Amino acid sequence: MTRRxxxxxxxxxxxxxxxxxxxxxxxxxxxxxxxxxxxxLVPAAEGELPPPSAYDCRSPHPRRASPVPLDCxxxxxxxxxxxVAHRGAGIDSFAPxxxxxxxxxxxxxxxxxSALRWATVVGADMAEVDVRxxxxxxxxxxxxxxxxxxxxxxxxxxxxxxxxxxxxxxxxGQFAGDFSCERIPTLREALALAKGRIGLYxxxxxxxxxxxxxxxxxxxxxxxxLLFSPDPEVLALxxxxxxxxxxxxxxxxxxxxxxxxxxxxxxxxxxLWPGLFSRENMLSLRAAGVxxxxxxxxxxxxxxxxxxxxxxxxxxxREPDAIQVDRVDLLLRALGRRR
Numbered sequence: 004m005t006r007r008x009x010x011x012x013x014x015x016x017x018x019x020x021x022x023x024x025x026x027x028x029x030x031x032x033x034x035x036x037x038x039x040x041x042x043x044l045v046p047a048a049e050g051e052l053p054p055p056s057a058y059d060c061r062s063p064h065p066r067r068a069s070p071v072p073l074d075c076x077x078x079x080x081x082x083x084x085x086x087v088a089h090r091g092a093g094i095d096s097f098a099p100x101x102x103x104x105x106x107x108x109x110x111x112x113x114x115x116x117s118a119l120r121w122a123t124v125v126g127a128d129m130a131e132v133d134v135r136x137x138x139x140x141x142x143x144x145x146x147x148x149x150x151x152x153x154x155x156x157x158x159x160x161x162x163x164x165x166x167x168x169x170x171x172x173x174x175x176g177q178f179a180g181d182f183s184c185e186r187i188p189t190l191r192e193a194l195a196l197a198k199g200r201i202g203l204y205x206x207x208x209x210x211x212x213x214x215x216x217x218x219x220x221x222x223x224x225x226x227x228x229l230l231f232s233p234d235p236e237v238l239a240l241x242x243x244x245x246x247x248x249x250x251x252x253x254x255x256x257x258x259x260x261x262x263x264x265x266x267x268x269x270x271x272x273x274x275l276w277p278g279l280f281s282r283e284n285m286l287s288l289r290a291a292g293v294x295x296x297x298x299x300x301x302x303x304x305x306x307x308x309x310x311x312x313x314x315x316x317x318x319x320x321r322e323p324d325a326i327q328v329d330r331v332d333l334l335l336r337a338l339g340r341r342r
Contacts, residue, residue: 091118
């Protein structure tokens with residue numbers, strides 16, 4: 004066992020301690036323990052990554068850097084391990100208590116067009132974004148039900164109009180680069196930017212999956228977009244509206260895997276609970292043409308603390324078809340796709 008891997012338990016403990024202290028109500032602005040722990044995060048070394056000008060407001064047309072075919076998601080014989088950028092450029096922050104926002108990392112504001120540009124130029128194969136519906140029926144990208152964590156405003160998305168949401172200024176002070184142009188984007192804008200450049204993994208935070216499926220079809224991106232929901236009824240609604248739309252449920256129990264293998268309900272992909280990563284499950288799912296996704300966000304703690312691709316090495320042993328993380332730059336290096 005290498006010295007780096009021996010350090011893993013300590014690093015995970017440090018990350019857990021940071022979350023515990025923050026959740027205990029510590030204020031990140033008071034110079035206390037959360038600030039101290041945040042100060043040990045290792046920034047990415049200069050020269051290793053694209054400059055902000057390659058993906059911020061100065062770069063409206065990014066070039067795809069990934070060598071993986073755009074339609075790998077729906078191609079049964081495409082065996083490349085897809086690298087998925089969580090919220091485009093990683094999570095901005097978390098709110099342990101209302102009104103307290105602890106910066107985590109990221110290279111651009113999450114769930115924005117700049118985040119999609121970042122994922123594209125760094126070499127990710129797909130970008131995961133969250134989709135919600137406004138009061139006036141517009142699809143937008145936002146993770147939280149309330150806008151307070153990522154914008155300077157307050158209020159729930161479903162109670163606000165698109166115009167009200169577009170009037171909000173995003174929290175961008177922690178990022179290097181010019182993000183003054185950024186506002187909460189619409190799904191239509193995200194689809195237009197991603198088309199021909201990067202796959203999209205749409206995490207549905209709305210029950211109106213039929214509306215989302217039609218938007219993907221109308222954009223001509225059925226071979227480039229995946230719809231995820233933990234609710235099978237939501238995905239069924241998407242399929243009833245657009246039978247050819249690619250969908251991905253979550254499997255937490257063995258019995259759910261058996262149900263997924265039924266021809267009438269077979270999805271394009273499934274995200275597996277860690278305990279279900281057995282060789283038997285992987286073989287049966289792949290034989291049925293179902294790609295296996297996994298989340299590596301637990302490993303992001305070590306990635307942010309060390310800025311070292313070894314943080315993601317354990318994920319390779321699961322041999323998934325796709326891995327979703329914040330630090331796609333480090334995962335790409337762990338997979339040998341970046342220097």
